[in-house]
Amino acid sequence: xxxxxxxxxxxxxxxxxxxxxxxxxxxxxxxxxxxxxxxxxxxxxxxxxxxxxxxxxxxxxxxxxxxxxxxxxxxxxxxxxxxxxxxxxxxxxxxxxxxxxxxxxxxxxxxxxxxxxxxxxxxxxxxxxxxxxxxxxxxxxxxxxxxxxxxxxxxxxxxxxxxxxxxxxxxxxxxxxxxxxxxxxxxxxxxxxxxxxxxxxxxxxxxxxxxxxxxxxxxxxxxxxxxxxxxxxxxxxxxxxxxxxxxxxxxxxxxxxxxxxxxxxxxxxxxxxxxxxxxxxxxxxxxxxxxxxxxxxxxxxxxxxxxxxxxxxxxxxxxxxxxxxxxxxxxxxxxxxxxxxxx
Amino acid sequence: xxxxxxxxxxxxxxxxxxxxxxxxxxxxxxxxxxxxxxxxxxxxxxxxxxxxxxxxxxxxxxxxxxxxxxxxxxxxxxxxxxxxxxxxxxxxxxxxxxxxxxxxxxxxxxxxxxxxxxxxxxxxxxxxxxxxxxxxxxxxxxxxxxxxxxxxxxxxxxxxxxxxxxxxxxxxxxxxxxxxxxxxxxxxxxxxxxxxxxxxxxxxxxxxxxxxxxxxxxxxxxxxxxxxxxxxxxxxxxxxxxxxxxxxxxxxxxx
Numbered sequence: 387x388x389x390x391x392x393x394x395x396x397x398x399x400x401x402x403x404x405x406x407x408x409x410x411x412x413x414x415x416x417x418x419x420x421x422x423x424x425x426x427x428x429x430x431x432x433x434x435x436x437x438x439x440x441x442x443x444x445x446x447x448x449x450x451x452x453x454x455x456x457x458x459x460x461x462x463x464x465x466x467x468x469x470x471x472x473x474x475x476x477x478x479x480x481x482x483x484x485x486x487x488x489x490x491x492x493x494x495x496x497x498x499x500x501x502x503x504x505x506x507x508x509x510x511x512x513x514x515x516x517x518x519x520x521x522x523x524x525x526x527x528x529x530x531x532x533x534x535x536x537x538x539x540x541x542x543x544x545x546x547x548x549x550x551x552x553x554x555x556x557x558x559x560x561x562x563x564x565x566x567x568x569x570x571x572x573x574x575x576x577x578x579x580x581x582x583x584x585x586x587x588x589x590x591x592x593x594x595x596x597x598x599x600x601x602x603x604x605x606x607x608x609x610x611x612x613x614x615x616x617x618x619x620x621x622x623x624x625x626x627x628x629x630x631x632x633x634x635x636x637x638x639x640x641x642x643x644x645x646x647x648x649x650x651x652x653x654x655x656x657x658x659x660x661x662x663x664x665x666x667x668x669x670x671x672x673x674x675x676x677x678x679x680x681x682x683x684x685x686x687x688x689x690x691x692x693x694x695x696x697x698x699x700x701x702x703x704x705x706x707x708x709x710x711x712x713x714x715x716x717x718x719x720x721x722x723x724x725x726x727x728x729x
Numbered sequence: 730x731x732x733x734x735x736x737x738x739x740x741x742x743x744x745x746x747x748x749x750x751x752x753x754x755x756x757x758x759x760x761x762x763x764x765x766x767x768x769x770x771x772x773x774x775x776x777x778x779x780x781x782x783x784x785x786x787x788x789x790x791x792x793x794x795x796x797x798x799x800x801x802x803x804x805x806x807x808x809x810x811x812x813x814x815x816x817x818x819x820x821x822x823x824x825x826x827x828x829x830x831x832x833x834x835x836x837x838x839x840x841x842x843x844x845x846x847x848x849x850x851x852x853x854x855x856x857x858x859x860x861x862x863x864x865x866x867x868x869x870x871x872x873x874x875x876x877x878x879x880x881x882x883x884x885x886x887x888x889x890x891x892x893x894x895x896x897x898x899x900x901x902x903x904x905x906x907x908x909x910x911x912x913x914x915x916x917x918x919x920x921x922x923x924x925x926x927x928x929x930x931x932x933x934x935x936x937x938x939x940x941x942x943x944x945x946x947x948x949x950x951x952x953x954x955x956x957x958x959x960x961x962x963x964x965x966x967x968x969x970x971x972x973x974x975x976x977x978x979x980x981x982x983x984x
Contacts, residue, residue, distance in 0.1 A: 476816070607837030610823075611830055613816035617779050621810075622883070623803030623831035668818020671836060 391672040394665055398679035402458065405686035409454040412690055414698040415445055422446065448584050455588055456647060457689045457703070458682040461654055463595045463644035465681020467637035468655025469662070469673045470602045473609040474633045475544065479715075481655040482641040485547040485634065488650045489554040490524025491517040491642060495649075496558050496572045500565030513575070514587065514646035521642040524554055529634060578651035578704025591643045598640025599678055605632050606670035613668065651704040653711025654681050660714075730755050730887055730919040731776060731794075731806070735785035738768075738775050745771045746943045748785065753887060756917040758910050760930040763940030764964055769923045770811060772940075773891050776921075777808055789887075803831035807883035811891040811923075813876045815864045821875050822860040825851055828882030850881035853908060869896030877905060881912075887919045888912070894929070906933045931955055931978040939963055955979045 411417060421442050428435045435443055467482040475484065482488070494516035503512045528550045532543035562572060608629045611619045616626045645651065658680040659673060666672050688706040695701060731753040738746040746768040753759055753776075761769045774780045776787055778794060787794040789805050797805075807828070815824070828850065829843045839847070851857050854874045859867060864875055873896050880888055890909065894902040910933050912918045924930045930937055931951040939946045939954055941963050947954045960968040960981060967984035 604835055607830075607833070607835065610819075610837065611827055613819070614824075614827065615814035617774075617777075618808075618810060618814065620779065620799050621777055621803060621806075621808040622827055622879075623800040625799045663818055667820070668816060669823065 391666045391676060394662070394676060395679060398676065398683050401683040402679065402686065405683060405690060406454050406458065408690050409457065409686050410446065410450045412693060413445070413450060414693075414700075415442075417442060417445070452583070452585055452588055453689070454686065456591075457685045459588070459591060459595050460644040460648040460651065461658075461681035461683070461685025462599065462678040463640040463681070464651060464654040465658035465684070466599050466602055466674055466678040467641045468681075469659035469670065469677040470605075470609065470633050470637040471655070472659055473613065473670055473673075474630060474637075476613060476615075477544075478660065479656070481653075482637060483551075483650075483652070483655070485543060485638075486524035486528045486550050486554065487521050487638055487641045488645065489551045489558065491521035491645050492576055492650060493524070493554050493558045493561070494518065494520030495575050495646075496561050496565075499572050499575070500561065511586070511590070514590070517646035518642050521646065522638060524550060525634065525638045525642075529631075574702055575649040576704075577702035578645075578649040578707070587647045591647060594639050594643035598636045598643065599674070601636030602633065602640070603671075603674050605629060605636070606674045609633065609670040609674075610668075649702070649704060651685070651707055653707045653715065654685055657711050657714050658684055730790060731921075732788050733772075733776070733785065734788075736772070736775060736782055736787060737784035738771050738780055739783040740771075740780075744783075744943060746775065749943075749945055750785075751938060751945070751948060753919045753921045755886070755919050756913055757935040758913050758920045758922065758933055759936045759938065760934035761921065761923045761938050761940060762925070762927060762930050763946075766942075767940040767963075768943040769940055770891055771943075773808070773889055773921070773923065776889065777806065778802060800831050803883065803885075805885055806887045806889065807880035807885040809873075809876050809880045809888070809890040809893050811895070813872065815872055815875075817863070817865055819864055820860065821856055821862055821864055821867070822847065822851070824864045824875050825856075825860075825878045825882050828879040828884075831883065846884055847882050850878040853881060854878040855904070870898060870901055873897060874901065874905070877908075886917070887921075890920070890922045892923050892925060894924070894926070902929065909933075927955065927960070927981040928978075931981065932976075951978050955981055 421439060425435070425439055425443050425446060428439070464482060471480045471482055471484060472478055474480070495513050497520070498513040498516040501512070528543065528547045531546035531550065608624050611622050611624045612626065612629060614622070620626050641655070659677045662673055662676045662680050666676060685703065685707070688710065689703045692701040692703045692706045733752075734750045736746060736749045737744065749772065751759075761772065763769055771780065775782055776794070778799075789797060789802070794802065826839060826843070826847045829839060829847065830837065832843065833839070851860055854877050856871065856874050856878060859871060859875075864872060867875065873893060877890075877893060880890075888909065893905060897905065906929060909920055909922070913920045922933075934951055936949060937951050937954045938948045939959055946963060947959050955970055957968050957970050960970070969982050969984050970979050973980055
């Protein structure tokens with residue numbers, strides 16, 4: 387049963403709007419409507435903010451709104467890249483982490499957290515920056531190894547991804563064993579529980595995520611043709627190698643930028659594209675933008691749940707996505723039993 | 730149109746095709762026959778650029794095929810592969826429309842002319858009633874017609890079909906081969922088909938190439954090539970070739 391893509395898009399946009407308001411509103415400090423209204427008035431008119439509103443203003447504009455926007459961007463990035471990777475590998479169980487994005491980012495983050503950086507703007511940014519850089523490097527190594535392994539096509543890439551992922555995970559564990567500090571922060575990061583303060587992270591990730599999502603959308607028709615296998619795609623005029631490089635590049639850029647600040651958040655890239663595919667069919671020209679919207683909605687929802695479920699404490703959002711995602715994954719596995727998983 | 734000169738193809742150290750030369754000519758249906766492993770599919774994969782040549786040259790209208798991009802090649806040559814991978818989630822119409830890919834922009838938006846070609850291909854292959862169905866829900870024969878429609882929508886001067894009738898019943902087999910032959914007669918399309926059925930080859934081919942262990946054993950009209958000696962040498966089964974009133978082509982049967 388296929389639904390109209392535009393109707394689903396409108397539904398998701400409304401959902402994102404509602405969840406964004408909820409994300410800004412809900413938290414350990416309750417906000418009054420009149421306070422928020424006053425703050426907005428001062429912000430719009432540019433008047434000096436009274437002292438009694440300064441605390442609420444900070445909660446709104448330094449904590450909650452940036453966090454909500456970051457969740458929105460991260461969800462969109464992960465789900466959109468998940469759709470691309472599933473298309474690229476023609477494997478419903480593929481996700482953005484298959485070729486080392488996540489393990490590379492974890493290693494970068496753990497290395498960064500083991501060092502006492504000076505408390506400057508760049509010092510505080512070292513975790514996301516190293517996560518981003520090591521993540522891209524890892525994917526590059528996976529891609530190179532996949533190519534030199536002599537096994538053509540996706541199988542070489544998947545095998546080299548498995549090998550490199552194991553190796554990097556081992557290095558990360560050793561690094562954590564030998565650096566006693568900040569183990570808790572590292573774990574929290576790996577569970578997708580990094581807190582975002584202020585607008586600086588958003589300014590940094592927005593260009594990467596936007597370029598990444600637009601790049602993936604522009605390759606979406608080629609991704610459609612690739613679903614018929616590499617040989618048929620080439621016979622239909624697609625440059626398979628260039629398309630594959632393009633998709634890996636844009637999807638990795640998007641994912642690495644998103645998780646470098648938010649930490650590793652699993653299952654969004656797996657679940658959302660599947661649900662969208664079930665609802666609207668296999669056309670990646672619809673799947674990519676709708677997955678981005680669906681991912682944004684889902685992560686905003688998960689973030690609100692993470693904040694209210696054991697309030698006033700909060701869970702890392704990755705735990706919520708994993709709790710929702712693991713049963714879904716098993717269902718998917720069961721659904722694919724007897725069908726070809728890797729076609 | 731497409732000419733092969735001294736083409737050799739190796740898989741590793743193993744020679745699969747050796748020093749083969751022939752032309753696929755405009756307005757003609759050429760049929761490749763030969764036992765399993767004689768190199769039929771490999772020759773096709775060499776022509777489409779899926780495997781590298783270890784010797785010789787393939788030229789598309791005088792241009793070296795190795796110098797052409799996938800896009801240029803796809804405007805020139807369409808392929809109906811032996812086993813087509815069909816993904817989940819695409820309708821028959823969407824699948825046939827993929828044939829227009831070499832003419833489309835980055836996002837694959839169909840123009841009025843593209844739609845006209847797609848609809849024409851859908852009607853020619855008699856799959857109009859199936860156009861909204863998911864391709865994976867179709868029978869093997871229906872799927873094969875969808876892939877043929879996709880190749881027709883590609884609108885190329887050369888078409889290659891690798892055992893296109895494997896999954897088809899007799900009615901659809903004759904239908905598809907007649908369609909392809911009409912295409913070559915009316916539009917001048919150059920057609921190369923791999924077939925296992927020697928009688929179908931005799932009936933639909935203008936020219937037949939018999940392959941044996943990667944070499945051309947014989948090449949010519951069905952009457953010239955389908956001889957008891959040639960066929961017995963290739964298939965290692967005693968064969969009989971005879972004529973029947975009302976059928977202009979030779980009839981072939983194992984003895």
